[in-house]
Amino acid sequence: MSEEREVKLLSLVDVLEPLSEEELEEVYTRCPTFSLDAGQEFYASSEHDGGLFLIEEGHVVVHKITSSGKEIKFAVHSAGTVLPALRLQDVSARALESSVLAFMRREDLEYFLRRKPQMGLRLMDLLAENLCLMDTRISDVIHKRVSARLASLIAWLINEEGIVEGSGDLVIPYHYTHEQLGTIIGARRVAVTLAFRALQDEGAVELRQRHIYVKDLNLLQRIAEQEG
Secondary structure, eight states, rough: OOOOHHHHHTTTGGTTTTTTHHHHHHHHHHEEEEEEOOOOOOHHHHHHHOOOEEEEESSEEEEEEESOOOOOEEEEEEEEEEEEEEGTTTTTTEEEEEEEEEEHHHHHHHHHHHOOOOHHHHHHHHHHHHHHHHHHHHHHHHOOHHHHHHHHHHHHHHHHHHHEEESSSSSSSOOOOOOHHHHTTTTTHHHHHHHHHHHHTTTSEEEEETTEESSHHHHHHHHTOOOO
């Protein structure tokens, strides 16, 4: 991958938004980039202590294998976001698809924070947003039906990742499986399948070629707000 393309991808990472092109080029120089195959683990506490993973392309999942051999998935992170290495203590991380990441060591993070304090503020805002999102997910699990939780998640994914096709339709470009969606909203795959069918029947969403299309965003948001 060329340096120009690498720098372009780095410019799309949320926490790096305050950096100039020259500073992004320095990030490229100081922070090694690596590619992952689908299913490949990438976190090692001895190598990544205290730094930041910069997700340039693809999706990664934070997960843990229980003593009984069952996998618990905690969160899915997409391109353009960061994943603090401290988040991965006592858990694991792997790529859901072919992905490209860079790793910013703690000393490099401190270096850029000193040079560009706005980056620290941006990082703080993003971590606060993540905490608010976790609070919302917990509240949803307690107070909402699976269909409302799923509607809330799809609306959020459209806001974060959605694109508008030539026809004007809103679509989530990444193929999320029902199991992955269930991981995020705290529901079993079968329950997600039934909830998705209900959203389709109401005319809020549609599945085409394994991708989620939103047919009526206002309706989807109204369903997302329903409790009980």
